[in-house]
Amino acid sequence: MLRTTFRATLAAACAAGIAAAPAVALDTTIRVEGSSATLIPESAIPIEGDGVATVFDRAGAAVDVSRASAFWQLYRATSSTGLGLGFESFPAFGAVMVQRVGPDENAGTTGWQYRVNHVGPAVGASDRALAQGDSVLWYYGAADGARELEATPSADRVGAGGTFTVAVTSYGADGAAAPAAGAQVRYGDVAATADAAGRATFVARGAGVRTVVATRAGDIRSAARAVCSFADDPTVCNLPPAAPGAAPAGAGQAAARADDVAPGSRVTRPRLGTRARSVRAIRGVVGADRSDVRRVDVALARRVGSQCRFRARSGGYTAPRPCGRRLFVRARQAGGNWLLPLKKPLAAGSWRVWVRATDGAGNRERVALNRINTGAFRVGDAPRRAGARR
Structure with a gap:
């Protein structure tokens, strides 16, 4: 049986915990690698750490699972991104089996597997x-056979013309690491082959961010890592400008490797996907990876047909424009909480909100997780049905 067999927590004693508010929040990351593409890039996602939640399998059967579990994390991530998750429960064995994530469905001995911190759990x-x-890494492949690749650039900020190396490591299901000799490493549109030590060398080009990814036949592709290059203006990579008289950035200069995982944010009020009678502020929480959260930016828009009117810093709203042209304004922060105050309650209608957090290392959220850090809500009482009594 595939490693994706899950023994569900079905104890009736846990039922009382379903409605209870979780007391523990866990900041975790998840990545989902499909058969031919990355379905969910490495993303920070907070999950509840207490109690159980009820989920429904393909046949509509209810199953209770721990809110601290890797299964609940996958369920949250796939639901939020719209990928969808198909699984079947087996009450006689107290287990459920994941059968589909996005477009990839189990077939024969090939199916969905998972690892935590490079190790395939028992x-x-x-x-x-x-x-x-x-x-947590989920991947589509044969049971227990694949090795997981990890690409680690020697620096994530490099002066244009300078060199940097990418170390590629291969992990077995037991977590044992070895150099990934022969792996193909791609930096932007430039490719190189890792040597016997699992290393490839590149020259930083231009100004801006390019990603580094490693692949090797039969192995799980690596997560994409960002490398930012700069010429005369290091601030494009969130580095301080050069001091007067300092040597210019050039070949061989590279910033020390720092945190390269973005923080994660979540909208808590109003509840996304619901209707609120009155909204006087947008609130949420934010969690860092290794660097403190530097800022939280929020784009708030009222839907007007197929377009959006975005809230500006002044408190007014833009003319209707494509919803993809988001206008972000900075929210207030207090520890792990953030707030976007409103001068007056939101008008009745359909609204949408996007949130992105940036940490002290310059990492910014890139993936919008539906009903977590982006989503829609409505304001105003629900319309009365025709003939309803007052």
Whole structure:
């Protein structure tokens, strides 16, 4: 049986915990690699760490799973991104099996597997409780056979013309690491082959961010890592400008490697996907990876037909424009909480909000997770049905 067999928590004693508010929030990351493409890039996602949640399998059967589990994390991520998750429960065995994530469905001995911190757990994902900072990888492949690649640039900010190396490591299901000799490493549109030590060298080009990814036949592709290059203006990479008289940025200069994982944010009020009678502020929480959160930006828009009117810094609203042309304004922060105050309650109608957090290392959220850090809500009482009594 595939490693994606999950033993669900079905104890009736847990039922009382379903409605209880979780007391523990876990900041974790998840990445989902499909058969031919990355379905969810490495993304920070907070999950609840207490109690259980009820999920429904393909046949509509209810199953209770731990909110701290790797299965609940996958369920949240796939639901939020719209990928969808297909699974079947087996009550006689107290287990469920993941059958589909996005376009990839189990077939024969090939199906969905998972690892936590490079290790293939000995238990199903609903029995694997996550801890603070855990990193989970889901991949579509044969059971236990694949090795996981990790690409690590020697620097994430490099002066144009300078060189940097990418170390590619291969992990077995037991977490044992080895150099990934022969891996193909791509930096932007430039490719190189890793040497016997699993290393490839590149020259930083231009100004801006390019990604580094490693692949090797039969292995799980690596997560994409960003490398920012700069010429005369290091501020494009969130570095301080050069001091007067300092040597110009050039060949061989590289900033020390820092945190390269973005923080994660979540909207808590109003509840996304619901209707609110009155909204006087947009609120949420934010969690860092290794660097403190520097700022949280929020784009708030009222839907007007197929377009949006975005809230500006002044408190007014733009003319109707494509919803993809988002206008972000900075929210207020207090520890792990953020707030976008409104001068007056939002007008009745359909609204949408996007949130992105940036940490002290310059990492910014890139993936919008529906009903987590982006989503729609309505303001105003629900319309009365025709003939309804007053």
